[in-house]
Amino acid sequence: MSDDGAEIAGIIESELEQPVSAAVVAAAEEIRRRHGEAVQACLFYGSCLRDGRDEGRVLDFYALADSYRAFHDSRVMAFLNRLVPPNVYYLEMPFQGRTVRAKYAVISMAALARDSSPAALVPTIWARMAQPCALPYARNGEVRARVRDALVQAVRTTVSQTLPLLPPRFSASELWTRAFRESYRTEFRAERVGRSEVLHGAAVERYARLSAGALGAEARQVSQAAASDAAARAGEGPSFDHAADPGRRRTAERRWYWRRQAGRCLHVLRLIKNAHTFTDGLDYVLWKIETHSGIRTEPTAWQRRHPLLAAPGLAWRLYRKGAFR
Structure with missing residues (x-):
């Protein structure tokens, strides 16, 4: 894997800074109001971010905490959050004449960094954090940088853990749909067939750029002329060669x-x-x-x-x- 993560970091940074709706900002503020200074950041992700629609739907957040004990009033809930993370909470709030609904999963900043790496037992965090995220709240620039670095690592982990499963020549689409499919199989996912293709199809250019940045020396990007016409017509993004072992x-x-x-x-x-x-x-x-x-x-x-x-x-x-x- 290339040591130069500048391309990935640039993509992640721009996504974290993207504008979000007033409803998303209000929900993040409500999470902060509930839990005070224990909240270091609110990370917004999921289908509402991907398609830009939030009315009548449930917003998805990760609430990133100093520590579980600081976040929770109950020692029992703090213990459960550490034992079987994350704890997940639901909120409803009136907002501009309608009801905003959201759920937020609670993990510590340390857990975000650890579980974005290949050392994580399961891919729950790194497979989700490799998808687009926005950051409607971060306590300061240092926290923002730590979140960005964890998300960069999540992308690199997702790619490195999927690459050995792929044939000698593969497209960016094959890489990411295989990654998402394998991660779903580690849960009893209630997902429709084709969900992995939907996730990739929502940001084809993004995943193409991430592929090139994350693969580095482990794979060679194939020229458009050498790539198959079928792959090009299917909109699968660039193709790569690697030494399949x-x-x-x-x-x-x-x-x-x-x-x-x-x-x-x-x-x-x-x-x-x-x-x-x-x-x-x-x-x-x-x-x-x-x-x-x-x-x-x-x-x-x-x-x-x-x-x-x-x-x-x-x-x-x-x-x-x-x-x-």
Whole structure:
């Protein structure tokens, strides 16, 4: 991997500085009001950022904290945030005659840096942070720089952990769709087929530039004349050659296998925990699953009162119906 991350850093920096809607700014301010000086930054990401529409939808944030104990009033919640990160909270607030809805996942600045690297047990952070993000709030320039550096590392990690799985010649589209597909497989994702292609298709030029910057000496960009016409017509971005090694591929496949085992266990634990951390959490989780999979199930009154006890049975029922892939 090239030591020169200037190209990636420039892309990330411009994305962090992009303007966001007044509703997004208001939601970030509400997160700060709730948790005070413990909030170092609010990172905005997800579908509302990608398509620029937020009305009637749920905004997605990461709230980056000094420490979990400083962020949470409860020692128990701080412990759970450290044990099975992240804690996820939901907020609703009136804003300019409508209701703004948001959820925010809480991680520490140290966890952001650690989990953006290949040392992370699962790709939850680095695969998400390699996607576009905006930064409606950062405490100061030092915090902004730390966030930027973590996101640059997330891009480089995503590329380096995916590259050994690819054929000798591959396109930027193949690189990123494979990366997203593999990361989804480490969770019980309620995602429609083709989701990885949608993520890449939303910012083809971005991912092409990131590919060239992150691959460095590990792959050679192929001239347009040498690339296949089919790839060019499909809008897959530039093509690259690399020295595909069967041994490295087998090692990478084993790593991804163990990431899937660990990631799915952690995902179930997060679902169970997060269903209990915000008001109407169980209904929100079931609504989110329905929007992605089309599978609907209605919890009973008892299940709403006892979401932690009900979560395993509901998860099994949804799995049997095909909600998780």
